[in-house]
Amino acid sequence: xxxxxxxxxPGFLARLEKLRIRTRQRYAGLxxxxxxSPKRGSSLEFNDFRHYSPGDDFxxxxxxxxxxxxxxxxxxxxxxxxxxxxxxxxxSASMGYPAGDxxxxxxxxxALALAYVALASGDRVMLRVLGGKGGKVDxxxxxxxxxxxxxxxxxxxxxxxxxxxxxxxxxxxxxAIRRAGKVFIVxxxxxxxxxxxxxxxxxxxxSMDLTAVQILGGRELNGQGLDGxxxxxxxxSGERLRVSIGDRERTQYRETMLRLTREIxxxxxxxxxxxxxxxxxxxxxxxxxxxxxxxxxxx
Amino acid sequence: xxxxxxxxxVFFALIPALVLAYLARERPSRVTVSSVLAFRALRGFRxxxxxxxxxxxxxxxxxxxxxxxxxxxxxxxxxxxxxxxLAVVIDNSAAMQALTPAGKSRFEVARxxxxxxxxxxxxxxxxxxxxxxxxxxxxxxxxxTLTEARLALSRIKPTDAPNDQTTLENFLGNLASEARVAKxxxxxxxALAAPVPAxxxxxxxxxxxxxxxxxxxxxRREVLGAEALHASLTIAxxxxxxxxxEIVVAGDGKEVAxxxxxxxxxxxxxxxxPAIPPAxxxxxxxxxxxxxxxxxxxxxxxxxxxxxxxxxISPTPADAAGLNSIPGVEVTxxxxxxxxxxxxxxxxxxxxxxxxxxxxxxxxTMLVMPPxxxxxxxxxxxxxxxxxxxxxxxxxxxxxxxNFRLLSLRGGEYFGTHPWMSQVVGGDGGxxxxxxxxxxxxxxxxxxxxxxxxxxRNLPMSVLxxxxxxxxAGLGGSSGGYRTGQPWLVPAGVVxxxxxxxxxxxxxxxxxFTDVSEQGVYELxxxxxxxxxxxxxxxxxxxSDLSSSPLLKVEAANSGSAVEPVLEKASLSDYLLxxxxxxxxxxxxxxxxxxxxxxxxx
Numbered sequence: 001x002x003x004x005x006x007x008x009x010p011g012f013l014a015r016l017e018k019l020r021i022r023t024r025q026r027y028a029g030l031x032x033x034x035x036x037s038p039k040r041g042s043s044l045e046f047n048d049f050r051h052y053s054p055g056d057d058f059x060x061x062x063x064x065x066x067x068x069x070x071x072x073x074x075x076x077x078x079x080x081x082x083x084x085x086x087x088x089x090x091x092s093a094s095m096g097y098p099a100g101d102x103x104x105x106x107x108x109x110x111a112l113a114l115a116y117v118a119l120a121s122g123d124r125v126m127l128r129v130l131g132g133k134g135g136k137v138d139x140x141x142x143x144x145x146x147x148x149x150x151x152x153x154x155x156x157x158x159x160x161x162x163x164x165x166x167x168x169x170x171x172x173x174x175x176a177i178r179r180a181g182k183v184f185i186v187x188x189x190x191x192x193x194x195x196x197x198x199x200x201x202x203x204x205x206x207s208m209d210l211t212a213v214q215i216l217g218g219r220e221l222n223g224q225g226l227d228g229x230x231x232x233x234x235x236x237s238g239e240r241l242r243v244s245i246g247d248r249e250r251t252q253y254r255e256t257m258l259r260l261t262r263e264i265x266x267x268x269x270x271x272x273x274x275x276x277x278x279x280x281x282x283x284x285x286x287x288x289x290x291x292x293x294x295x296x297x298x299x
Numbered sequence: 300x301x302x303x304x305x306x307x308x309v310f311f312a313l314i315p316a317l318v319l320a321y322l323a324r325e326r327p328s329r330v331t332v333s334s335v336l337a338f339r340a341l342r343g344f345r346x347x348x349x350x351x352x353x354x355x356x357x358x359x360x361x362x363x364x365x366x367x368x369x370x371x372x373x374x375x376x377x378x379x380x381x382x383x384x385l386a387v388v389i390d391n392s393a394a395m396q397a398l399t400p401a402g403k404s405r406f407e408v409a410r411x412x413x414x415x416x417x418x419x420x421x422x423x424x425x426x427x428x429x430x431x432x433x434x435x436x437x438x439x440x441x442x443x444t445l446t447e448a449r450l451a452l453s454r455i456k457p458t459d460a461p462n463d464q465t466t467l468e469n470f471l472g473n474l475a476s477e478a479r480v481a482k483x484x485x486x487x488x489x490a491l492a493a494p495v496p497a498x499x500x501x502x503x504x505x506x507x508x509x510x511x512x513x514x515x516x517x518x519r520r521e522v523l524g525a526e527a528l529h530a531s532l533t534i535a536x537x538x539x540x541x542x543x544x545e546i547v548v549a550g551d552g553k554e555v556a557x558x559x560x561x562x563x564x565x566x567x568x569x570x571x572x573p574a575i576p577p578a579x580x581x582x583x584x585x586x587x588x589x590x591x592x593x594x595x596x597x598x599x600x601x602x603x604x605x606x607x608x609x610x611x612i613s614p615t616p617a618d619a620a621g622l623n624s625i626p627g628v629e630v631t632x633x634x635x636x637x638x639x640x641x642x643x644x645x646x647x648x649x650x651x652x653x654x655x656x657x658x659x660x661x662x663x664t665m666l667v668m669p670p671x672x673x674x675x676x677x678x679x680x681x682x683x684x685x686x687x688x689x690x691x692x693x694x695x696x697x698x699x700x701x702n703f704r705l706l707s708l709r710g711g712e713y714f715g716t717h718p719w720m721s722q723v724v725g726g727d728g729g730x731x732x733x734x735x736x737x738x739x740x741x742x743x744x745x746x747x748x749x750x751x752x753x754x755x756r757n758l759p760m761s762v763l764x765x766x767x768x769x770x771x772a773g774l775g776g777s778s779g780g781y782r783t784g785q786p787w788l789v790p791a792g793v794v795x796x797x798x799x800x801x802x803x804x805x806x807x808x809x810x811x812f813t814d815v816s817e818q819g820v821y822e823l824x825x826x827x828x829x830x831x832x833x834x835x836x837x838x839x840x841x842x843s844d845l846s847s848s849p850l851l852k853v854e855a856a857n858s859g860s861a862v863e864p865v866l867e868k869a870s871l872s873d874y875l876l877x878x879x880x881x882x883x884x885x886x887x888x889x890x891x892x893x894x895x896x897x898x899x900x901x
Contacts, residue, residue: 188334232338234334235331241341244327252340
């Protein structure tokens with residue numbers, strides 16, 4: 001529909017428009033918006049009083065207080081601004097495997113859906129791609145819900161590929177971001193836990209409100225398609241392992257995968273981060289609607 | 300270097316077969332996955348299983364190396380090694396118990412000197428330790444270190460048995476001739492006569508020691524049926540001066556006789572005690588004490604001078620009736636059908652009339668007119684209607700006082716020449732009375748029937764019968780005669796023997812009992828639990844003569860050759876096995892560590 005993936009039906013877009021991004025703290029934006037800002041401004045949210053000074057807008061003089069105290073006070077209100085939303089999409093080679101699981105496509109769907117929620121709420125969105133090859137994504141904020149089509153087109157040209165160190169790469173991105181805001185990281189997180197925690201930890205240290213969205217293939221999680229004597233090759237490092245896979249080994253493999261996801265989730269919850277797991281064998285629309293709270297969104 | 304079993308090298312064919320099997324195996328499919336993170340936990344599963352696919356990494360080649368070493372070990376590789384095997388011979392005979400003036404026994408002195416001799420050896424070969432009494436034998440498999448050999452020496456004790464000098468001389472000669480022995484160290488009471496073979500290094504500890512000894516101690520009943528026994532002892536004085544010796548004989552612990560005898564230097568005397576009251580065990584003690592306590596005591600038993608019990612087996616058992624009239628004789632009659640060989644253990648002698656046993660009896664036996672074609676004794680029998688005595692041995696105990704001219708014989712049988720029984724009385728057609736010894740037992744065969752025993756009514760036949768019974772009952776002979784170190788046949792019915800030390804040994808009738816190194820009284824226990832004493836004494840005045848030990852004349856085939864190192868095959872299999880174990884352990888360790896690392900990484 002209008003260059004958006006098929007999953008973005010009118011009904012789904014309507015449901016996305018009812019959502020907004022929830023943050024645990026207030027962030028300064030770049031323009032007026034719907035999120036309370038740490039600045040004082042002209043919203044309806046009362047914030048504080050101060051003595052009147054010449055030149056102040058006397059529309060904000062509290063006449064009731066003047067009547068009681070015979071002194072002029074100015075009412076201060078909370079500023080409401082837009083939210084700076086950063087969406088990082090992992091486009092490394094691992095997102096392309098297993099090919100039948102369409103992990104990267106699911107990651108793009110997730111990123112676009114999150115971007116649409118932000119844009120529909122009047123927030124600014126910056127989409128960043130980690131790794132990958134093919135098209136380029138403009139590293140600047142966009143606002144206005146119509147810009148979702150532009151983002152979708154840019155992402156459509158991307159192909160997963162290459163290898164990067166998660167923590168190092170995020171550190172580089174963090175240096176480029178000048179203002180704090182909401183961060184979404186969409187990745188399979190199939191890397192050493194130490195690298196994941198270091199990468200995510202840097203964002204929390206920078207006072208970012210972060211949501212980690214883990215995308216795993218349904219076949220990948222269950223070890224389907226692997227049987228007997230197999231030489232498995234790591235899509236990024238090229239490391240090779242010879243294994244023989246039977247029922248027992250498949251069970252053990254699945255348990256290991258689940259343990260890896262549990263460890264990442266546990267880390268996120270301990271640090272006050274949001275965490276959501278999407279496996280590609282699920283219906284995407286249903287997942288997104290059900291995981292609203294996990295994704296750090298609100299109705 | 301060589302191989303003991305070169306044929307085992309064919310197993311090397313397994314190694315190329317193993318490599319070919321690896322190369323020919325189906326290659327695993329290759330699959331690219333997002334990350335191998337979760338697969339690391341699975342790593343090595345198949346490799347750890349028996350029969351899993353081989354990997355051409357270093358571990359595969361390590362396993363090929365292990366297999367190669369195993370094949371090589373099967374082939375038994377060896378190298379030639381120059382060694383100097385040592386034979387250590389220690390004299391453990393009774394004479395070695397003698398105390399030296401320093402207060403130590405000869406055996407202790409010998410052991411100390413051997414220990415000192417071993418301490419200067421380089422121990423380049425195996426060390427074999429031998430003892431000499433009762434028969435020369437190796438105490439244990441060869442030792443590889445001098446420490447082990449010295450430890451074994453420290454555990455050896457002298458026996459009560461004498462050396463068999465001829466056997467010892469031959470044994471030492473064989474050792475000195477043995478190509479695998481570089482040096483023989485012999486420590487004993489006897490010195491070696493010149494020329495001493497070059498390989499033998501004698502250590503003599505037989506310095507002259509004054510000693511007095513009991514030579515023999517025997518009992519006999521001179522008259523059938525008499526109560527009193529006649530004891531005979533020989534004593535000797537092996538000292539350079541005249542000594543007065545006192546002998547005390549005790550029966551079952553009570554003194555029954557005493558005598559005092561003064562003997563000159565190296566003089567021997569015989570003591571007779573004609574009326575010793577009956578007892579079960581007699582002990583003779585010689586005083587005063589001297590260097591060798593062992594030969595100051597001797598034992599005797601009345602086992603063979605008790606009442607004579609006879610098992611009479613005959614189709615006409617009534618013939619045995621007259622024998623009961625002889626004082627001191629108890630007869631039990633059986634027909635051949637009711638007779639069991641197991642019964643013999645309870646009797647002193649057996650008489651088979653017109654019958655023969657199915658096996659050589661375990662007691663002294665008399666055969667009266669045995670039937671022809673007997674397979675056990677193999678007697679050649681010629682029946683005759685009228686036997687005629689033609690001659691007899693006048694000095695034989697069987698013919699003593701028999702007036703053969705008055706002997707009236709009717710039908711009977713002549714015996715042909717027998718392989719181990721000799722003729723005592725002969726007739727026109729062959730032998731009429733044979734006697735001989737077999738397996739430690741006495742046998743008499745008569746071609747005429749002396750039964751029934753009629754006493755004075757047939758005096759010549761009765762005298763002949765009494766002579767035969769006395770001979771078979773052991774009367775007139777020594778009741779002793781069992782000497783330390785000399786095995787004896789286990790009598791019928793005996794199931795175990797209690798040694799003088801109190802140890803009980805199982806025994807099987809008809810076999811040689813060899814555990815006879817101790818002097819004292821052995822109790823022979825039959826199936827019913829009855830114990831029969833048997834005295835075993837040193838009874839060897841040559842051994843007791845500590846004033847001059849006999850020289851050993853040892854002749855060796857290579858007596859001229861000096862001590863030479865011996866070329867010996869040294870097996871390399873042990874080293875190969877050690878290498879196999881080390882490689883296997885190393886591989887196991889690395890596999891374990893790899894798995895731990897993989898687990899930690901995942």
